[in-house]
Amino acid sequence: MKYGIALFPSKQIQDIANSYRKRYDPHYALIPPHVTLKEAFEADEDRIEEVVQELSTVAKDTQPFTLMINKLSTFSPVTNTIYMKVEPAEGLMELHQKLHRSDIPNGQTFSFVPHITIAQKLSDDEHSDVYGSLRMISHEFEETIDRFQLLYQLENGSWTVYETFRLGKG
Amino acid sequence: MKYGIALFPSKQIQDIANSYRKRYDPHYALIPPHVTLKEAFEADEDRIEEVVQELSTVAKDTQPFTLMINKLSTFSPVTNTIYMKVEPAEGLMELHQKLHRSDIPNGQTFSFVPHITIAQKLSDDEHSDVYGSLRMISHEFEETIDRFQLLYQLENGSWTVYETFRLGKG
Numbered sequence: 229m230k231y232g233i234a235l236f237p238s239k240q241i242q243d244i245a246n247s248y249r250k251r252y253d254p255h256y257a258l259i260p261p262h263v264t265l266k267e268a269f270e271a272d273e274d275r276i277e278e279v280v281q282e283l284s285t286v287a288k289d290t291q292p293f294t295l296m297i298n299k300l301s302t303f304s305p306v307t308n309t310i311y312m313k314v315e316p317a318e319g320l321m322e323l324h325q326k327l328h329r330s331d332i333p334n335g336q337t338f339s340f341v342p343h344i345t346i347a348q349k350l351s352d353d354e355h356s357d358v359y360g361s362l363r364m365i366s367h368e369f370e371e372t373i374d375r376f377q378l379l380y381q382l383e384n385g386s387w388t389v390y391e392t393f394r395l396g397k398g
Numbered sequence: 399m400k401y402g403i404a405l406f407p408s409k410q411i412q413d414i415a416n417s418y419r420k421r422y423d424p425h426y427a428l429i430p431p432h433v434t435l436k437e438a439f440e441a442d443e444d445r446i447e448e449v450v451q452e453l454s455t456v457a458k459d460t461q462p463f464t465l466m467i468n469k470l471s472t473f474s475p476v477t478n479t480i481y482m483k484v485e486p487a488e489g490l491m492e493l494h495q496k497l498h499r500s501d502i503p504n505g506q507t508f509s510f511v512p513h514i515t516i517a518q519k520l521s522d523d524e525h526s527d528v529y530g531s532l533r534m535i536s537h538e539f540e541e542t543i544d545r546f547q548l549l550y551q552l553e554n555g556s557w558t559v560y561e562t563f564r565l566g567k568g
Contacts, residue, residue, distance in 0.1 A: 386427075
């Protein structure tokens with residue numbers, strides 16, 4: 229089965245992200261607005277129970293941290309993806325690093341640019357228009373993140389939460 | 399904020415349910431296939447942390463149980479909702495009862511008919527057609543449920559998991 233790890237920001241941020249995603253993100257219906265902490269990886273039922281134990285240890289050894297968003301940005305020209313840029317603060321980067329230890333299975337790995345996608349798969353013209361208008365709006369948030377989630381993917385591409393891990397608790 | 403409690407069946411059952419929901423359930427994109435254990439209720443941030451403690455105690459005091467599905471059924475003529483009928487086995491009914499203790503906030507309460515919705519808001523004609531064809535297909539599943547989830551609702555009507563509770567563990 230295909231698993232992934234993500235954190236969900238507060239309802240306030242999710243609602244704002246969704247107001248854009250509804251129009252500009254074809255993955256709108258597949259998962260709530262999130263920060264991907266670990267890209268999709270394969271694991272069978274036995275292996276995932278070991279992974280759960282490892283994630284529980286990581287969670288216990290990591291303290292809640294502050295999530296900061298200051299602006300929108302874009303991955304263009306690599307892809308026409310617009311996102312809320314999440315500051316690469318120490319706590320978040322530390323958690324990401326721990327989730328990529330060699331004893332936890334890895335899927336595709338990119339250099340980690342923490343973000344919340346709000347638009348993707350746009351044409352070049354759409355991208356210019358949407359980014360041009362959205363970047364003028366202030367997007368500043370600061371909140372505490374105290375948990376992350378292990379999810380699995382269904383055949384339709386959507387994601388179901390399998391387990392929640394609480395930072396500082398496990 | 400509006401919260402609810404649900405359990406998600408296995409990926410296998412969710413995939414089958416989604417194959418119907420995609421066509422027949424307008425809530426398809428709002429939440430993965432699930433058994434509602436507690437209808438939506440209101441709680442503020444302080445109250446929900448107390449509720450989390452109470453749910454953790456309920457989970458610790460409840461053992462994993464077998465979820466059995468034997469057939470499809472319908473709520474017609476009350477509503478044109480078609481569902482996988484979940485057997486009201488002891489473990490499930492006990493969990494439901496504990497989640498409706500007076501110290502956990504309650505929303506709307508119905509008599510508990512455990513089910514996984516696969517079609518809703520159909521016209522009378524659609525309902526007859528769909529139920530007539532789907533009921534001929536065998537729908538028999540048996541699996542162990544070892545967790546339930548507390549979710550909150552976003553402004554677009556979709557649900558995000560807030561926390562996972564593991565039966566026998568908390």
